[in-house]
Every structure is written in C-alpha cells, then in structure tokens.
Amino acid sequence: MSATQYRVGVLGCGNVSMDHFTGWQRCEGAVVVAACDPDISRAKMRAEQFKIAKVYDSPAKMFEAEKLDLVDVVTPRETHADMVRMARDHKVHALCEKPLCPTLAEATALVDEIGDSIRLMVNENWRYRPYYTLIGKWIKEGRLGKIVHYRISLKRENMLRNAQGVVPALVRQPFMAKEERLLVAESLIHDIDVTRSLMGELDVIASRLGRGSDAFIGENIATILMENKQGVTAVVEGVLCSAGYHIRAGNRIEISGTRCSVLLDNAVVKLFGAEQEEHVFDETEMRQKCFDLSIQHFIDRVRDGKPFWTSAKDQLGTLKLVEDTYNMAGPVRQHV
Ligand SMILES: NC(=O)c1ccc[n+]([C@@H]2O[C@H](COP(=O)([O-])OP(=O)(O)OC[C@H]3O[C@@H](n4cnc5c(N)ncnc54)[C@H](O)[C@@H]3O)[C@@H](O)[C@H]2O)c1
8 A cells, every 4th residue: 555545434325325336446546444334244245355454434433443534424425424523523534425404404513513524525426427528528618508498307217116016226225215305305315416516506486396106205207497696597407217217327417508519318418509529428428437537536636725616515505406306396296
C-alpha cells in the first residue's frame, strides 16, 4: 500500500454496497481496510469478495479500532445522520448514500451541525453518468440555443409481480415494501438531482402520486411539474409499474432547444437540429461507472480540498424538491 493511499471503512454491506466496493476497488488513492454490518455474515461476504482485512459488527468498534481517513456510509436512510456524526467525532471524512436524511429538516440540521468539521459528500452518483455529463456539456457550450422545455422519465416494470409471482424490485431491495415515501424518496430523487444539475435551481409547481402495485405501501407512480429560474418547464415522471418496460431500464430525456434538441433513450444520446451527434452508451456499464466516478471524485476533492459537486449542502436543494413533491401531491391515488 502506497503511503498516499487513504484508509477507508465501509458501513453497510447490503445490496448497493456491491457497487460501492467495486468502485473502491477500481479507484486510485484509497483502499478499503474494513467492512462493517450488524449482520456480520454480510460484512464477511464482502470481505471475502473484495479481500478486505477486517470486519466489524458495530460502527463504533470499527471507528475505535481502525485509523480511518474516509468512511463510506451505505446504511439505511434513517441511520445516515448518526453515522455521519460518528465520523465527525473521529475526524473521518464521509461519503454518504442518498438521501442524506429521511427529511429536509433533519438534513438541514445535520449540515449545520457538521459545518466544516469534516468533508461530507452525498453519493448522488447518477449525476456522474457520462451521458448526463455529455448533455450538460452541450448545454454549457450553448449548442441547444435557448432551452424551452425539459422532460425526464423513468419507466420500469420492476414493481409489478412477474409470471412467477415475484416482484423484482423487492428481490434487490426488500426494505422498499414498507417505505411510505417510496418512489420519489428512493429512486426519483436521482432524476430530480440530475434535472437540477442540467436545468439549474427549480421550484415544484404541482405533483401527483399514485400506487399501482399492491406489493408496496408507498407510491410507485409520480408526475412532478417544475420550473427553473428562467421560467422553463421541467417534467419529472416515474412509473415503476409499467408493464413491458425492462426492470432496470434507464432514463428517457427530451430537451427542446431553439437551436438543437436532445433525446436520451435506451442509453443512446442524440443532439439534433442545427447539428447532429449521436453517442451509444452501455446502460449496464453506466450503472457501475457512476459509482466509480462518484467515489473517485470524493477521493480527489478530499485530497485537493476543492468543493464536492454533490456536497451535503447541495443535497439540500434536491431534498427540498423531494419534500415539496410530497407536500403538494395530496393523497396518493390508489390504482390497486
Ligand atoms: N446511489 C444509488 O444508486 C443507490 C441505489 C440503491 C440504494 N441506495 C441507498 O443506499 C443505502 C443502502 O441501500 P441498500 O439497498 O444497500 O440497503 P440494504 O438494506 O440492502 O443494506 C443496508 C445494510 O446496512 C446495514 N446496516 C444497518 N444499520 C447499520 C449500521 N448502523 N452500520 C452498519 N451497517 C448497518 C444493514 O444490516 C444492511 O446490510 C440507502 O440509503 C439507499 O437509499 C443508493
């Protein structure tokens, strides 16, 4: 191990930790030295898969025993604030999974409390997907002219029972069955965050939520109407009970510009109008790639002291839109 490598502890060895451990394995400048989960069998499994020296069944024990530089918080949302506080108490910089906290109020209080005591970044990894950053670059270069309309949608059938009676979303993330705030808080938060990164700060104008699958208590249909500071309409839609759509389908984005428009569909992104450009991406590769890029960004910005693109403070903007979406939606429309 080179002297310049940061020592990392990972808290939480559940479903999405696989993508985190893979990202840490591929990054430059850091090495995971410990894995922690109250379910020690999960920590041991990841330790075996990724050749990690130590496992712990309690975060406190891990922080006490290891001299960590960085911690990666990959635990359920309601535990994030306590994990971040523990990192602060041990002067360890933290990368925390989204959402930073279950509510905007809790997240705001946490950001105020942490201040500059440690570096704190949120893993809003979708933003780092190369097809979104390419669209962002086109917008910045003015190639779309004036943007007049924006739409992003996520359609999957993963919250419907399949022919075998299995609900694919629950195989990966069983905890979702009991989440009252489901689609927007867990998944569309990414689409909202991507929209902020492309369109600037937004306000929610109206929203509607629906439930189209009896396997969940929360919403799995959402339509959010937003507007940016230039008065451009941005529509964010998610329907995870859409029969016939792939269970891990990516986003569709349509942006209308006065010079060029953009279409992202099935990981193919096109610029068309005054000029034509087309780029084909691999959706499966992009899914892991955004974890790799987000983790590398965290390491690099800790090292050079520059601001994080997806700082904890920045996350408050996304969480405000999530909160406003729930507040404006009224009762969840029941379709089951
Ligand atoms: N960025 C993304 O694309 C993405 C994708 C899926 C999930 N997530 C987020 O990642 C987080 C984890 O989701 P998941 O699907 O892996 O959940 P999960 O339930 O599969 O895994 C969470 C793990 O954390 C462990 N845990 C609970 N409390 C802990 C503690 N105090 N210390 C250490 N471990 C603890 C649990 O035992 C479990 O193994 C959530 O915040 C979720 O929203 C992000």
